[in-house]
Amino acid sequence: MDPETKSGAMENVEDQSTERKGDFFPDDIDSVETLTEEGEARRLFLKQALIAGGGLAAANLLLKYSVHARSAANTVLAEQQNATPAAGTINVKLKINGKTYPLILQPQVTLLDALRERIGLTGSKKGCDRGQCGACTVLADGLRINSCLALAAAYEGKEIVTIEGLADGDRLHPLQNAFIKHDGFQCGFCTPGQIMSAAGLLKEGCPSGMTLRECMSGNICRCGAYPGIVAAIEEVQGAKA
């Protein structure tokens, strides 16, 4: 990953915060090592869009592209159901948010990349991609994990829950409501990971002698929205207790 490209991309989008719509955050421009043809096209597109000067135009293009990418991802999924694996690939069935996804993957594909690039669930974010920032946090059999350090193949058979699966239909999870109420975010990039980590914490409990902050230490917020994050989790914890 080229950090300069990435931070450049982030600034570009940041400027458009008032125009932000949908899911167009180009967080993974150069981070996927094995790209499908579609991935290559997406990478090229994102670069062109950013070179074109950011701005509203780029934001709109990205929005359109992300819609296209999702329908394309669904096509790939459907095609894969009947395909035989190519050399070096393996069949992996992932259970995500109660739904089973049969995939054909290279063994090195992480759970995070499978979610984002193959299934189209881009709620889990790729921050550091090294298990240090927590933006990729999902639940596996109820326990929070860093999906960037998890090989997708090794998580076959586990019940994975991502931020997309946390709400009950249109009814937000209490943590989601509490994060909104307490302003538990600024840019929002770490928020899905923070909320999933908090959901894990509610189930796992914080070991005695440790503070809530210590039990959320696997999630970094570069905007520094920690007071709101802590207040949100404390409120939900209190309601449960």
Add this chain to the structure above:
Amino acid sequence: MNPFTYTRVSNPSDAVHQVTGKSDVKFLAGGTNLIDLMKMNVQSPAELVDINSLALKRIENFGGGLRIGALASNSEVATNLMVQQRFPVLSQAILAGASPQLRNMATVGGNLMQRTRCYYFMDTAFPCNKRVPGSGCPAIPGYNRIHAILGASDKCIATHPSDMCVALNALDAVVRVMGPNGERSISIGDFHRLPGDTPEVDTNLHPDELIVSVDLPQSPFAQRSGYLKVRDRAQYAFALVSVAVALELRNGRIETARVALGGVAHKPWRAMASEKILTGAKPDEKTFRAAAEASVTGAAPQKYNSFKIELAKRAVSRLLDQVANETSGGAK
């Protein structure tokens, strides 16, 4: 990440069979260290054997002590009631390490196999005798604030990163492993190695052996035990210096003592000289200071890490005082 083949195994002997005679193969457990290193091309095995389906997750009573399956997660061990009550230092040490997400993924066996966090080892732009034997050690003339002050060699000054292993060294733990010729036991003190001339070899585990459990023997000192970790921030950082202490007190004297240091050497460091001073002595400040003074005997600091000597002494002295005066047994 470089491509590799992926195989799943369902029992320990298949796992061993799968790696026997191969040089470029690794077991995959939690993956929190291995996958990270593979992403950075520090390691690039041709094959991963996924052992997560093996029935090695139990934590059970065994011969008066505890047997902890190699695949029990760090979280499971740290929150296990038997561990918390009878071996508090182990629970405290694990909770002092990593993040909740990583502790949920990481296993006991994997924790034993952790590689150093030396920044030169982690960065393929640099030479490193541990990563590429014979290529040199840039840490010795370089920035070596986090590096070893004890037991290092002119080939490598890396430290062992684990907190759990420091606690295991204070508990006389035994690592049970399975190889092509059956099982054997390795005492924790012999499990990790000093760098010497072969820093590329971290442990005395053979390449075709699988860790199956860590056994904690019953002991009169395990219950009165504690862990103190000193680092650059309050959570989620590796130790600059850490200490594990276990004491048996009887009739106003220290009957038995264990003192182990982390963050100071290529392996968790048993401070035998301290233990000798403590044994039979009165548990008072004078004794603790003398034991602390002896804990870093023979230290040879690098340019940027001489602070670790004083830091280690103060940590030892403070933890000894805390553990000796605990009324309930386990320190916090």
